[in-house]
Amino acid sequence: MIFHKYANPTRFLKLANAVQPWAGGATVLFFAVGLYFALFSSPSDYQQGETVRIMYVHVPAAWMAMFCYTAMAVAAAVGLIWKHPVADLAARSTAPIGACFTFLALFTGALWGKPMWGTWWVWDARLTSVLILFFLYLGYMALANAFDDPARGSKASSILALVGVVNVPIIKFSVDWWNTLHQPASVLKMDGPAIHSSMLVPLILMALAFKAYYIWVLLIRIRGEINGGKIRALRLRQVHGGPPPVRDGEPQGAN
Amino acid sequence: MVGRHPFAMVNRRGPIDMEALNTYLHMGGHGGFIWASYGAVLVVLLGLWAISRRFVQSSQSELQGLNVDRPHHKAKAADET
Numbered sequence: 001m002i003f004h005k006y007a008n009p010t011r012f013l014k015l016a017n018a019v020q021p022w023a024g025g026a027t028v029l030f031f032a033v034g035l036y037f038a039l040f041s042s043p044s045d046y047q048q049g050e051t052v053r054i055m056y057v058h059v060p061a062a063w064m065a066m067f068c069y070t071a072m073a074v075a076a077a078v079g080l081i082w083k084h085p086v087a088d089l090a091a092r093s094t095a096p097i098g099a100c101f102t103f104l105a106l107f108t109g110a111l112w113g114k115p116m117w118g119t120w121w122v123w124d125a126r127l128t129s130v131l132i133l134f135f136l137y138l139g140y141m142a143l144a145n146a147f148d149d150p151a152r153g154s155k156a157s158s159i160l161a162l163v164g165v166v167n168v169p170i171i172k173f174s175v176d177w178w179n180t181l182h183q184p185a186s187v188l189k190m191d192g193p194a195i196h197s198s199m200l201v202p203l204i205l206m207a208l209a210f211k212a213y214y215i216w217v218l219l220i221r222i223r224g225e226i227n228g229g230k231i232r233a234l235r236l237r238q239v240h241g242g243p244p245p246v247r248d249g250e251p252q253g254a255n
Numbered sequence: 256m257v258g259r260h261p262f263a264m265v266n267r268r269g270p271i272d273m274e275a276l277n278t279y280l281h282m283g284g285h286g287g288f289i290w291a292s293y294g295a296v297l298v299v300l301l302g303l304w305a306i307s308r309r310f311v312q313s314s315q316s317e318l319q320g321l322n323v324d325r326p327h328h329k330a331k332a333a334d335e336t
Binding site: 044061107108115227 | 282283285286288289291292293295296299300303304307308310311314315317318321322
């Protein structure tokens with residue numbers, strides 16, 4: 001399987017070195033074009049007026065909040081089952097990015113809700129399940145860093161990530177299963193998007209910007225985690241005074 | 256909407272059309288909500304990027320420091336001198 005090839009952090013870093021500048025460039029480009037469309041070129045909504053512009057940051061943030069959690073759970077599963085060191089580091093690195101996207105989805109949602117619904121917050125199924133997602137991210141990060149031995153932290157937090165993934169379909173289908181104040185899906189529908197192309201184009205561009213940003217920052221953070229693994233291995237070596245336990249580039253205690 | 260396009264806010268004579276700019280920033284009375292949303296996205300995403308970069312840079316310099324202290328690195332350095 002291809003992911004076994006990148007279990008070696010040194011090999012993974014070679015790939016990351018090639019991808020990272022492109023991800024950074026794509027982030028800047030998509031944000032520049034997307035923001036132009038979102039703030040200047042797209043029309044106001046006939047019902048919501050100018051507040052519809054909040055959609056161009058709220059919806060991509062919410063999509064990425066769910067995507068990051070799913071990616072984190074998959075990486076955690078790969079790390080648990082195949083003891084893949086880079087998958088573990090990818091799960092750890094995804095958590096703070098996903099938490100930021102979830103926070104942004106909640107925050108911009110409140111700012112959109114006040115003028116449209118007349119309230120910042122309601123305890124409806126969609127909003128509450130996204131809030132639970134935010135707490136799952138925080139719980140994952142707290143658990144991953146709660147142990148002196150990172151391997152134990154990774155194992156415990158990976159189990160939490162896998163248990164918590166049940167919340168992702170609940171978020172997605174909450175607007176169909178329960179009566180909620182939140183509107184139902186209007187883009188990712190079986191019968192196609194229900195919004196006009198003049199609004200769909202900026203939304204897609206901003207979604208691509210958020211996705212490229214995720215890849216960019218993920219690669220930066222994984223590099224930091226790999227360095228952290230090497231630092232732990234070197235410190236252990238200094239403490240025990242023994243021969244080098246591993247080759248350069250192999251983080252110890254990371255899985 | 257008047258003043259929607261950024262170039263529409265710039266007069267041919269030079270100075271920015273403040274009325275058009277104010278209309279644009281006001282966003283139909285919802286400017287506070289809209290700009291706060293975009294501001295939050297800017298602050299959070301830039302902040303996370305900066306923290307992540309600093310995380311890598313500090314770990315890189317710590318790693319270099321530790322590598323210099325390693326015995327075979329010291330021996331190599333001595334051989335070179």
